[in-house]
Amino acid sequence: MSEPVLAVRDLEAGYEPGVPIVRGASITVNKGEIVVVLGPNGAGKSSLIKAVAGLVPISRGAVLFDGKDITAAPAHTMVHRGLAFVPQTENVFPLMSVEDNLKVACGILKSRESPARIAEIYATFPDLERQRKTAAGNLSGGQRQMLAVARALIVHPKVLVLDEPSAGLSPKFVAMVFEMLSAIRKSGVTILLVEQNAKAALAIGDRAYVLVEGKERHEGVAAELWNDPVVAELYLGQRPKSAGKAVPFGKGSAA
């Protein structure tokens, strides 16, 4: 369980040169784990995983995947390596049918494998099969999220990276999404997850990082982090810095 499959080392990344949003973050994801990245708004969580996925330019540091350096590899090569990314919003092609959304992601499979693979996906997500002819833009938020995850899974990724999969969903769907992620992990896929909904994410996660101002400041076992005062302090983050003296988070921060 402790073999690292994805490692981010001292990563600095941002959209504009000289304006890094991620500032020296390091995280490790071991095989079979669900790792959660938490943090206040604007901490750079999203940019961190987008940089991993090749969507945000990296200015320093390294991303290792399966022992290979994939720093700054083109985004479209990531799925070939086994790293699938699910963006937070606009994560389906709205004018294409559910089935075409799945088919278009089959590009890296051999063409005769695709029908069987889509059938397997339908078996796992029967809701999608019922809606196969529907334009993805007409799906409900929860179904869209399901489609986005299903499409990411279609290429048998080793690691699934998700950006706030529960954002904007009703509580019923939030529960559904996290159950789905649990089930996916059980099937052998490693998961790296950025979430605002800390409670639900920590409930299914193994380990978690708290990212503040572009750098991880705390790391721990997911189940314990929820009650950790350091996390409360970092996570609520809005408090003025002077008020934070009471909590010695310097000690708690990850090396």
Add this chain to the structure above:
Amino acid sequence: MNLQFVVDGLLTGSMIGLGAIGVTLTYSILRFSNFAHGDFMAWGTYATLAVVGAISAMFGKVSPIGSLSFGWPLIVALVVGMAFTGLLALLLDMVLFARLRRQGQAIIVVMASFGASMALRSLLEFIFTSRPTYFSRAIQIAMPLGFGVRITPDQIALLLLAAVLVVSVHLIMTRTQTGRAMQALSQNAALARVIGIDVAKVVRVTWIIGGALACVAGVMIGILIQIRPFMGFDMLLPMFAAAILGGIGSVPGAVLGGLIIGLAEASAVQLIGAEWRAAVSFIILMVVLFVRPIGLFGFRER
């Protein structure tokens, strides 16, 4: 009103529509209006004309097929011309558009296409002079279809060719992996990359399809009307109007838009006079922009 305008309109409409497919694909996948697209048309036509000339130099005079005005050399030349125009578009993208695209300002690319358009057209004028020329000077006998409508064998053949090409492109777009990748890229470029689509490859396919169809549209004009360096530039406004009327990114929309504009032009020619033909596209364009800027089959851009 004489029903002849229907035949004329469908023919003009197919030329506009074939050109507009390229315009709409370039716009939706590369996100810029390519003002050089009309000149791809002209270049494709002159290339086809040159190949026809080369073939007749090698094989002597070839008799036309059936009652058409042209024989197999033109068909072979058209295929060569299509490939040539596709490659020309690719080349222009490589040396100019791709570099500017990487600088991130879409409108600079539009301007560059305007400059390229001028250069390409003047180069044609220099090589071939601005004097009109023809694939064949033979006069075809038009067959009566009833209701005062007449059509020539060439016109029938070219309408069929246009229909076959439009259906093929539609099938490529909807039934093949490349076509789905093109759709995906036009709907959400970042997501397309995330799911493993190689943008550079899709861009190449887009240019080749757009260029090849522009060549066919140009050759249609060349067979039915005449060949001039300005032939493509003059089609630019109708093509843009058709692409916008149909809804940017939609292949069926571009074709339908082309047909509507073609029919409108043909009826305007009958009702008002040929000299005002070019204003038709502009009026349709303005109406679309005010009433429904996303066009018939378009969707709201994010």
Add this chain to the structure above:
Amino acid sequence: MIDLVGYGAFFLTTALIFSLITLGLNLQWGLTGLFNVGLAGFVAIGAYTSALLTTPDDPARLGGLDLPILIGWLGAMVVGGLAAALTGIATLRLRSDYLAITTFGVAVVVQLVALNAQKLTGGPFGIGFIPRPFGGLAETPLLFNLSNLAIVSAVTLAAYLALEHLSRSPWGRVLKALREDERAAISLGKSARFYRVQAFAVGGAIMALAGALQAHFIGFIAPDNYLPMLTFQVWVMLIVGGSGSNTGAVAGSVLVWAIWAGSGALTSVLFSPEQQARAAAPQIVAIGVMLCVILLVRPSGLFGDRPRRVRTTRPSGTTAPESSGS
């Protein structure tokens, strides 16, 4: 010697008229980021409006109101500005490409009207007998040329100073801010759009004024003067000079016009009249290539202030179509 001065004055007058058009384009493009590929249309509108207002009555044609030249120029600006405002209102809530296509269409339609509305525009033969300021001096060409140069210089200088002032005013700063972020400009809604329509209209009015100046300077106009070639020339002038800079607009115009006139003179010396049309083509090819090369190599031109957008070090060699839409 006197010939040379006369020619110099003639050359400079034309160059300064081009400068005025380029200044208008610079307001639209350089300052506001609005792409006008139909500027020949707005120049033509100005020329024809002023011609119709000021020419003596002509039974073959409408118009011919025989009004003072200044009224003609004013009318040109009003009509040109209105046409530009309408174009802007139609397209400025949409992506910039729509404006480009629409302006292109405006130029096509203006050309069509100029050619075909014989009753209004004189058709392909155009309009003659346009009153010339200092027409009384026509007997002494040198004096005539110099006085024309003086007038055109004064108008161009006035436009230059006004535009310099405008671009430093709060109004200009808003325009620049909107230029940098097209999506914001669209989403900010009516107020932002109104700013852009204003800029486009003022730019159109300046182009129309330039058209009117030229019409009165030459005394004769025809549809051929307003082909897409004119649009192209002015764009090259602005890009060479540097978009965003009024000084650049003027310098670019003079420089490009010098190259253009020089190479034109050269072809007319080197080639027989029949071959000249053909010989002019490489000239246009060269200028088109020059435009593309400048866009690639030095997009800020000679004096441009438009900062070259910092290129993000894209993690891949892919040619991702970056745009406001993705």
